[in-house]
Amino acid sequence: MKHWPYIGIFLLARFSCLAAAPLDYGRDIRPILSDACYDCHGPDAKARKAKLRLDDRSAALESGVFDDGEMHKRLTSTDPDLQMPPPDFNRVLRPANRAKLLQWLKTGADWPEDDRHWAFVSPKRPALPKVKNTAWGHNPIDAFVLARLEATQRQPSPSADKATLLRRVSFDLTGLPPTIADLDAFLKDTSTDAYEKAVDRLLASPRYGEHMALGWMEASRYADTDGYQNDRLRYMWVWRDWLIKALNDNVPFDRFVTEQMAGDLLPDRNFFTQVATGFNRNHRINSEGGSIPDEWIVEYVADRVETMGTMFLGLTLTCSRCHDHKYDPIAQKDFYRLFAFFNNIDEAGLGPNNGNSPPFIKVPKSWPDLTESESEFVTPDPVKIKVVQTSVPRPQPGAPDTVMVLHELAQPRPTYLLNRGMYDQPDKTEKLQPATPSVLGAWDAKWPRTRLGLAQWLMDPAHPLTARVTVNRMWQHYFGLGLVKTSENFGVQGEHPSHPALLDWLATEFIRREWNQKAMHKLIVTSATYRQASAVPDERDPENRLLARGPRKRLTPYAIRDAALFTSGLMNGQIGGPSVKPYMPPGIWRSISNASYKQDKGDKLYRRGMYTYWRRTVPPPTMMTFNAAAREVCTVRTDLTTTPLQALTLMNNKTFVEAARFLAERMLRQDAAPRERIAWAFRTVVSRPPTAGELKLLEADLAFYEKDFVAQPDGAAKLLKVGEKPADAQLSPTNLAAYALVANTILNLDEAITQN
């Protein structure tokens, strides 16, 4: 600690070498001030010390701390009573950042008059940057990426080979690998638009809607249970069906969001738009006896605000629930004005014991092929409370043929600021009306002060955040990281975009293309940036933030399972419908709850992972092992870590062993020599043929296993009984078991669960 001033000076010296790049207040200085100083000198008036605020330009300049040497003194002092941040403050100001502040002070502390945080200013369409290498690139995205690379004397990577590229884009658009037939057709097609045709085919596949629905389901905290304590059942799969269809139909994003936010308030509302509003009912609901209803209604409403904040605004609105935001200009009152939009739902504080919680509507048996009259808007029954167990107030439960929706109360609930966010501490001096924070863009007087108006505000082309946040999540889908890495936080504490102009170009392009989602996906996957080979190391940029190579990433937990089922021929491709209950470890629910898991049989075991029953308090363990979001609160970014539990799952889990058995059966059905069979399976799983060495190794293993099983046929018989689908009795058990272990090896390759 004692030595930091010297380190600081050393770094300062290093930084002064970079004099060519002057410090930019918004990019370089504010993030440091916000992280290290705002806790006591930021927007939260109650926490402010020494009446000094460093988040507000005029107040900061007026204080004179930049000019009178005070700040410099505080930053360089070794006196614990003087130095800032104080030594007992638990936040560390890194030496490099301290040096930057000093450098900024030294060069005149330039703080531009328009100091709005970049993300709160509407995106303007940037001009395409000039690049030297005019031969590279397929669309405007590439100009932005290349300009950035050229500025740092880097080159883009060559294009990935065709097979790798088809595998990459197939997983990204459909969550499934290409078949050998797909690969062969693509390799054979030498036309200049071969890739574009492949992309169009994938975008038109119904698998696209399924795969794209997953990220939205995780963000919308979709699940099959309520999520608290006994974790009672609910029925929301009809909403999931709606979601898949809306994505496959390429409903423009503004309409897509508006239906989900306010499908019950649209002038042209109908049964389907009503189902869409289930989005705002996917939050957890507490059914625990003894809970206080008013407390939980507040939780549900706050969850809706938080989810909207994360998904559309990229802001951590929750911070303002208890106090003015510490970093962003969102006051506590702003939070409760947003809260007021969602506070008028005709809902109950406690859930029923099992079943949907009102408001809900009955789903006709003919779903999703509704007749004209069935497609009409339905008014849900109002909440009917019945007191049980002397004093537990429960609403009527919705049966399995219902779905939860939004519906307004005739008389809105009054909204007040809640001190410390507590339901029983309303500040009744002021009743708050629905309104949006002015710093995030103007409100048009023609919009109603309802969720519908709120959706119109969000989808207004001038809105500074919605389009940027959305295209950033799209980017994250393809590249693993967003242009703004903190895809959940575009606020002052969020990370600056790696390519600000590209982000704004994409945002304005999304609006220019009338919120056409598939068009944006196509734009990204047809860029030269996306098509680059991923095998080029750059130790200086391990996360590939500069995009000098293509994305290499592990598959999602869902795609890992689906690919195993798909390549083994086990996958049941049915789209939509109620969730299913595939294999789970014994006692999965019973061991920690009062419910028992009743596994499905037959075809239902092999549905895509997105249909696996999601019990929130005990989520499917294999999905969680591969870093699925827990579906408790809105999550738009999950980390990918590598653990031994993943290895155990892929080697030993019943689903994966059964998949290996059936991949082996497919191998044996190839009328070919063992060598060709292995090559076929290898290519089926990893989308490229094995090298001679790889083939030789697996062939030797096959012989070894075969000999082993011939010596111990019991082992083969046992292995062939893993999983419920019986093995083909026509095949030799020892032969099949040996192939199954080779298939197990192939399915465990790093490459099998990776998009290169």
Place this chain on the structure above:
Amino acid sequence: MDPLNEILTQQSRRTFLERGTLGLGAMALGSLLNARNVTTEHRNRIGGLQGLPHFAPKVKRVIYLFQSGGPAQMDLFDYKPHLAARHGEEVPESIYPAERKTTMTAGQKSFPCAPSTLNFARHGQSGTWVSEPQQHVAKLVDDLCVIKSMHTEAINHDPAATLFQTGSVIPGRPSLGAWVSYGLGSENANLPAFVAMTSNGRAKAGQPLYDRLWSAGFLPGRFQGVKFRGQGDPILDLYNPAGVTRTQRRRMLDALNQLNREQAGRFSDPAIATRIAQYELAFRMQMSVPDLIDVKSEPQHIREMYGPDVATPGRYAYNCLLARRLAERGVRFIQLYHRGWDAHGNTPKQVGVQCGDTDQPTAALLRDLKQRGMLDDTLVVWGGEFGRTIYCQGKLTKTTYGRDHHPNCFTYWLAGGGVRGGITYGETDDYSVNVAENPVHVHDLQATILHQLGIDHERLTYRHQGRHFRLTDVFGKVVKDVLT
């Protein structure tokens, strides 16, 4: 080089290093990188943050015996002899205000006082009061620091348990064990740093538990508690499929390693090296875990000490013995949950049933640690998510009563390294309704647990959604009075 570029690159490299070396056995890569974050005083440590521990730790590990459902403090430790005379009298509104009664009892017409019908006696040199069903733990009271003044805000099981385990009633935060594993890393290359185990007792039903109680929350997923299961494979998918031998598995892993290494040569992605290492670790776990859970290898007198349930996976006694065996092998945070304390009706009998399942094993664990000299560097924590009401839920009779949830005061005990054994800390009022002296909040307990591990709870933070989160939110004070 433009500064933004430099920042990006610095950050990337930092993330890369963190990814590569921290946590549950990214060993191969750790050694590739020369295990650069292993400090001299923690030579055997795998992962963990630089600069941690913040100060000399009192203990190496924690065993947390979570009693799920809300044990009734006045039937266990918080003895109120004078209340016997008030049997059936209304608990005054001035003592127990209406607002925080749960809706399960708020509608009752009457709130009669239900003093404990269980016998209490003083034990040990310290003369600590303990109720009769805890005869085994009673013999060890001189090792316990009994805190009678715990309190929380949460009144329902789910938020209350979540608060105890993650510092917040809102889901999505890392659990205590995950924070410890993130901060201090692991001391065993073949086992996770954080293990969670659950058990059911003989009580009819217990409160459910939730995976989130041992989750990593927003910390990287590898810090999540690894669940040891009472049924099937002790760790999910630990064993080879039926019919597959260890030789065959070894052969497969050799092939896999070679093929993956070739892949690593084509794509210089450190993630591949990590994956190779994790397969090897998985293979070693397949060896080490069966040995770990082989409780039959324990001598007879040890097994007898833990009681008749000791050989049954999924029982508390089994988990207690496993806890000791995990502790011996360097597992940092061992979290047990025992269900069934939610006794709304017939509470005195239910307390007896719960103690029947837990008292002997708990005492055995303490003794076992002590006789091996391990109690000195282990912190043992006992307690649930809240306490129970002094007023009767349902019908009060001479012999029985029910009790509802009660957040305002309840009892915890601590034992082990750096803890003042044989003391009682904090006091409750005459009715065991409110804390009268030395309140200890959930966050204070959490701060104290971290403190014993050498962690300053205010400085173990993780940046998420732009905020520096910590286990204790913005609260928590180390309870120095209970520490030596």
